[in-house]
Amino acid sequence: MRKYDCIIVGGGLAALTCALELSLENKKVSLFEAHEYLGGRTSSWNEKGMYVESGFHRYIGYYSNMPKVLHKAGIDLNKMVTWEEQVEIMIPDQDESVVMGVAPFFGPLKLIRSILGNNPTLSTKDKTSLISFFIFGFKDYLLNPEKLDKVSIKQYADLYHVSDQAFNYLIIPLSSGILFLPPERYSAYVFFGLFAPGIPKFYKMRIGAFLGGMSEIMCNPIGERIKECGGEIFLNQPIDSLLLSEDQSEVHGVFNGAGERIEADYVVWATSVVAMKNVFRNHFAEATWFKEIEKLKMMHACTFQIELTEPVLPKDITTFGPNTCLGSFSEQSRSTFQGSKGRLSIILTPPEKFLDLSKEKTLEIVLEDLKRVKIHIGREQIIDYQKIDHPNDFYSLAPGINQHRPTQTTPIKNLYLAGDYTLQPYFATMEGAVTSGMNAAKLVEDGNRK
Ligand SMILES: Cc1cc2nc3c(=O)[nH]c(=O)nc-3n(C[C@H](O)[C@H](O)[C@H](O)COP(=O)(O)OP(=O)(O)OC[C@H]3O[C@@H](n4cnc5c(N)ncnc54)[C@H](O)[C@@H]3O)c2cc1C
Structure with missing residues (x-):
């Protein structure tokens, strides 16, 4: 029977961050990942002979926890990504495209040109129609978040009379282009919340494209650092259930797919929301706190x-x-x-x-x-x-869902959650996953000090 200070379930950025933070504190950690490679939604692998990735990712210049973790893992951010100072919006069925500067400090001219320059697709009137949308959006994000989370981006854009052109060629790319959903189904709170942390750090804004497969250049090196600090990593090892006290009030470990019992003082469950629900439902279906999590679509x-x-x-x-x-x-x-x-x-x-x-x-x-x-x-x-x-x-990033995100704590003693769906300010992003992993590690460390 194996025994650890902390078991971490999952091998995505949330799990890797948590395992790295704890192993740097000399905790005996063990990370179990269901797939045969690390990275989860930031991974790269060979799919039937083709080298693929979970999907193309961009590092946003204002991220602050992710660079700390990369640094601790010995990864040089400037070698991991190449920087983009502009993005392009290609207008369908027309010969036009809009080039937008995104780096006020690193590429100011490109940004100024895209705001002030004459563009056949977005007139000055279209651009002006966005001013009150953004000003009130960020104000509501800070002062009225619950109200903002009741409406979709489309409803909010209608409220501030955003022109059709500005909606089609700027708001749609910034919503469905970044987090998949069309503006009719996407919470205005999440939309403004994703950009809000960039305002005080506007000078850091730019976009980083990965210079290699994300497992190879980011997740595996974090894994190697965990191992150097004495942590163990098991691939191809899905965890099937929790080892709980008889009254289910405390966690003592997990069972892997082969039914092996693995004990630990703490368990951090760091999978995506669906994988967490599928396992937790078997233990906690009747518990009020879990019924609340079930509302998270x-x-x-x-x-x-x-x-x-x-x-x-x-x-x-x-x-x-x-x-x-x-x-x-x-x-x-x-x-x-x-x-x-x-x-x-x-x-x-x-x-x-x-x-x-x-x-x-x-x-x-x-x-x-x-x-x-x-x-x-x-x-x-x-x-x-x-x-x-x-x-x-x-x-789901739809209106009204954000309130159902759980924090990293659970009512079960020594059981914590991590993952981009858990409550932290960066929504479903790499920075969000890393932040949740840091928070969970802190909870384990605080628990140890008691
Ligand atoms: C297509 C796409 C594009 C994206 N673009 C960006 C972007 O540009 N910028 C950005 O910041 N973010 C982006 N994201 C979001 C970002 O990838 C995620 O927010 C982040 O990777 C989530 O990390 P996580 O650790 O919370 O979860 P995951 O990465 O999902 O990790 C969970 C891990 O748990 C494992 N697991 C599941 N069940 C079990 C089990 N029972 N036992 C053991 N292991 C288990 C899974 O295999 C997985 O490896 C994108 C995501 C996708 C899919």
Whole structure:
């Protein structure tokens, strides 16, 4: 029988952060990941002969906990990502695109040009129509969060008379392009909340694209650091249930898929929300606190990746295709997939439309929508392609859901939660996952000091 100070269930960023923080404090930790690779929703692996990723990711310059964890793991952020100072919005069925500066300090001219410059797609009137939307949105985020979480982005944009052009070509990319959902179904609270931490840190704003597969250049090195500090990592080891005291008030460990009992003083459950619910339901279905967690609805994500004979875009930058299935996409052959001659990575929207579609049918729809934004890919250019599904992996960002997110504590003694769905200010992002992992580690350390 094995015994640890803390068992951490999961191998995504929340779990890795928690395990790293605790092992640096000389705790005897053990991390159990269900898959054969680390990273969860920030991972890269070989899928039927094609090197793929969970979906293309961007590091946002204002993140503050994630760089701390990377530093502790010995990862140089500037070698892990390449910086983008602008993004592009490709307007379907027109020959136009909007280039937006996103780095006030690192690329001020690009930002000023995109705000003040004349653009045939977004007139000065369209841009002006956004001013009160953003000012009142950030004000409501700070002073009236509950009110803001009752409405969708679309309702909020209507309230402040955002023009159709500004809505279509700016608000849609910033909603469905970033977190998959169309503005009609996306809470205005989450929308403003995602950008709000960037305001006081505007000078740090820019976007980082990964310079390699996320498991290889980020998650595995964090795992190696955990092991150097004495932590243990088990891959391919799903945890099936908790080892609880008879009255279910205290956790003493877990059981793995083979039924092996593994004991620990603390357990941090750091999976996605759906995986947590599936296991916890077997133990706590009748408990009031768990019934509250059951109210936390979930949503899917779906990505599509095409290996090509040549690059299809002149630069590897974040690109949006509003009013198409191309929520956001990027050529990646000069950044994340440098071994590829051409590589397009796409986040599909709305995700539920694609979840049950075959990859062949999805390819047809994707190629049609790419044509609408003037990207023509012939079948002879396609070497391989894969659709990567994330069913129910996210907590829903719809209005009214945020209040049901649990904190990292549970009423069960020595059982803590981590994961991007748990309550922290950064929503369903890498920074959110890392923050939840730090919080859970702190709770374990505080518990130890008592
Ligand atoms: C397509 C896509 C694009 C994204 N883009 C961005 C972006 O640009 N910027 C950004 O900041 N964030 C982005 N995110 C969000 C970010 O990836 C997530 O918020 C973050 O990775 C979540 O980490 P986590 O540790 O909470 O959960 P996960 O990464 O889901 O980790 C949970 C882990 O638990 C494991 N597990 C599940 N059940 C068990 C079990 N029973 N036993 C053992 N292990 C188990 C899983 O295999 C998984 O590895 C994106 C996500 C996706 C899917």
